[in-house]
Amino acid sequence: MDLAEAKRISLELAPGPEAEKVPLEEAPGRVLQEDLEAQRDLPGELRSRLDGFAVFGADTSGAGPGCPVVLKVVPGVLAAGHLPLEPLRPGTCVRILTGAPLPAGADAVVAQERAREDGENLELSEPVRRGGGVMYPGADAREGGLLLSKGTVLTPSRLAILAALGCREVSVARKLRVGLLATGDEVRETGEFTEGPWTFCNNRLLLGWLVGMLGGNPIHLGVEKDDPAAIAGRIAEADVDMTITTGGIGRGARDFILEAWSLLRVTMLFRELNLSPGRNSALGVKRKRVFWAFPGNPWAAQVLFAELVVPVLLQSQGLGADTVPEVCARLTSPLANERGCYKSVRGILDLRSSPPAFAPLTDKTGPMLPSLRNSFAYTLLEPHVLEVAAGNEVRVRLHDLSLLGAALFGVGRSS
Numbered sequence: 001m002d003l004a005e006a007k008r009i010s011l012e013l014a015p016g017p018e019a020e021k022v023p024l025e026e027a028p029g030r031v032l033q034e035d036l037e038a039q040r041d042l043p044g045e046l047r048s049r050l051d052g053f054a055v056f057g058a059d060t061s062g063a064g065p066g067c068p069v070v071l072k073v074v075p076g077v078l079a080a081g082h083l084p085l086e087p088l089r090p091g092t093c094v095r096i097l098t099g100a101p102l103p104a105g106a107d108a109v110v111a112q113e114r115a116r117e118d119g120e121n122l123e124l125s126e127p128v129r130r131g132g133g134v135m136y137p138g139a140d141a142r143e144g145g146l147l148l149s150k151g152t153v154l155t156p157s158r159l160a161i162l163a164a165l166g167c168r169e170v171s172v173a174r175k176l177r178v179g180l181l182a183t184g185d186e187v188r189e190t191g192e193f194t195e196g197p198w199t200f201c202n203n204r205l206l207l208g209w210l211v212g213m214l215g216g217n218p219i220h221l222g223v224e225k226d227d228p229a230a231i232a233g234r235i236a237e238a239d240v241d242m243t244i245t246t247g248g249i250g251r252g253a254r255d256f257i258l259e260a261w262s263l264l265r266v267t268m269l270f271r272e273l274n275l276s277p278g279r280n281s282a283l284g285v286k287r288k289r290v291f292w293a294f295p296g297n298p299w300a301a302q303v304l305f306a307e308l309v310v311p312v313l314l315q316s317q318g319l320g321a322d323t324v325p326e327v328c329a330r331l332t333s334p335l336a337n338e339r340g341c342y343k344s345v346r347g348i349l350d351l352r353s354s355p356p357a358f359a360p361l362t363d364k365t366g367p368m369l370p371s372l373r374n375s376f377a378y379t380l381l382e383p384h385v386l387e388v389a390a391g392n393e394v395r396v397r398l399h400d401l402s403l404l405g406a407a408l409f410g411v412g413r414s415s
Contacts, residue, residue: 001270002383003307003342009269010283010308013290015241017173017318027159029404030172031215031317031412032152038145038165041138046102047080049133053093053115053122054078054106057130068116068123078103093122102134109133141165151318153403153412173317175217178309179240180204182223183231183247183257184296189223203246203298207305213402214313228259235291236264242289244309247296250280257293258282266291274383275342278304303344303378306399325409326395327351327377329358335388337381349377349396358396376400 019033048054055071063069071093078084080099087104088094096102096109107130116123141147147161148154154172162170182204190200201223208218224234226248235243248257261268266284273281277300284291292309294301311321329349337343347360358379361371379394388394398405403412 001273003273003275006270006273006283007308007311010290010312011315011321013285014312014315014321015176015288017316019171020174021169021171023169024159024163024167027154027170027172028156029213029215029402030154030170031319031403032148032150032154033171033173033318035150036147036162036167036170038141038143038147040165041143042141042165043101043135043137043139045137046107047135048078048096048098048100048102048109049135050109050111051097052095052112052133053110054088054096054102055093055108055110055128056088056090056106057108057128057132059090059093060108060110060124060127063124063127065125068125069127071122071124073117073120073122107131107134151412153319153407155404155407173215175215176242176313176316177219177240178208178211178216179219179221179235179238179243180208180211181221181231181234181243181245182296183226183245184223185226185254187223187247187296203294203296203301206298207244207246207294207301210302210305210399211309211313213400214310215317215403216313226254226256228256228263231256231260232263235260240289242292242309242312244292244294244301244305246294246298246301249282249293249295261291261293273304273342274340275303275307275344276338277344283308299346299372302399306378306397307344307380319412323406323411324397325401325406325411326397327356328393329356329396331379331388331390331392331394332357332359333362334390335360335379335381335394337383337386339386340383342383343381344378345381346372346375346378347396348374349398355393356396358394 017033060069074092074094078094078096078100083101084103088106108128110128148158182201186198187201188198208220211218219240221234221238224231245257248255261284266286269283271282272279277297280295281304282293294304310324315321335345345360347358350357361375377396377398379396
């Protein structure tokens with residue numbers, strides 16, 4: 001099946017966003033499911049922007065070099081968090097600190113460095129206009145004004161806006177529960193004894209981290225042997241919205257995922273894609289539950305996840321399925337492709353150069369794992385593109401980017 005058609009089918013299975021309330025402390029990286037308006041003005045009263053003296057602006061109008069205005073200093077200090085008890089009378093002033101409410105009658109604040117205090121008197125050699133040094137009610141937020149729009153990715157800075165207005169919880173999209181199962185007689189959990197021809201299970205962990213970064217709830221189902229009944233049993237007992245298995249989807253004698261699906265009566269929607277790597281993959285459905293079968297190769301599984309599962313996770317949170325950030329970059333070495341196939345190529349994206357540069361990783365790069373340590377991006381060659389010369393521009397996707405990181409590129413931007 002063509003990759004574009006597979007994506008269309010996948011999105012048809014994606015549930016719409018379902019709202020739930022969470023405490024503000026648990027909301028970073030979640031997607032807002034309501035428009036939020038300010039419930040009151042902030043601040044709610046006149047406040048001082050600086051340390052100085054609260055005054056009547058009109059009292060200072062005649063001040064100038066050589067002819068200072070003298071005001072009587074009222075005893076006491078006005079501080080933030082305390083309401084003034086007495087109104088201010090004309091001809092007087094009172095010491096005030098940053099953030100403190102102004103007393104009734106006062107309409108300006110003189111900075112302390114622009115005045116000379118002499119006992120009970122304050123000398124001003126320059127006037128201060130009405131409103132000088134003052135923050136008006138609603139300067140930060142006005143009652144009824146829109147703070148954040150539905151579909152906004154909640155970053156720490158955006159959440160701080162809500163906290164400033166006393167918000168304690170927020171309505172966000174429910175996280176899809178994604179079950180993750182690795183299969184294969186040769187696969188072992190990290191930390192297990194590994195003397196023998198075995199391999200550690202890094203692909204399930206890789207996908208689990210990606211699920212969590214992109215707004216899903218990863219449910220790890222462990223590792224299962226190459227046994228269709230055991231695989232089917234492990235999948236069936238999971239309380240999840242979708243399942244991703246890795247391994248066992250090839251065409252060999254020990255590839256049992258599709259047999260396990262058959263035992264579960266899963267309807268298969270496709271079994272092969274025109275994508276390299278990732279050709280051997282499948283999508284199935286049973287009632288409202290979605291089943292993905294990805295190869296055991298973690299890098300093939302990662303590309304399949306980025307191309308097919310990420311759009312589903314985004315759509316389930318009320319975000320556009322095509323809002324994955326892309327960067328245009330200059331190719332540093334040529335690429336070749338086979339006709340009729342999408343080809344994903346991992347590489348290193350250098351955002352420090354102008355324009356950004358993309359250096360593909362190839363078989364000649366050296367040992368695989370060390371070469372991947374700085375590879376956070378890939379480019380996808382479409383079936384009709386047979387070669388791309390060095391120096392040409394390609395579109396590059398960042399596959400390790402979380403929703404919080406994607407917000408910097410405009411994903412989930414509040415209007």
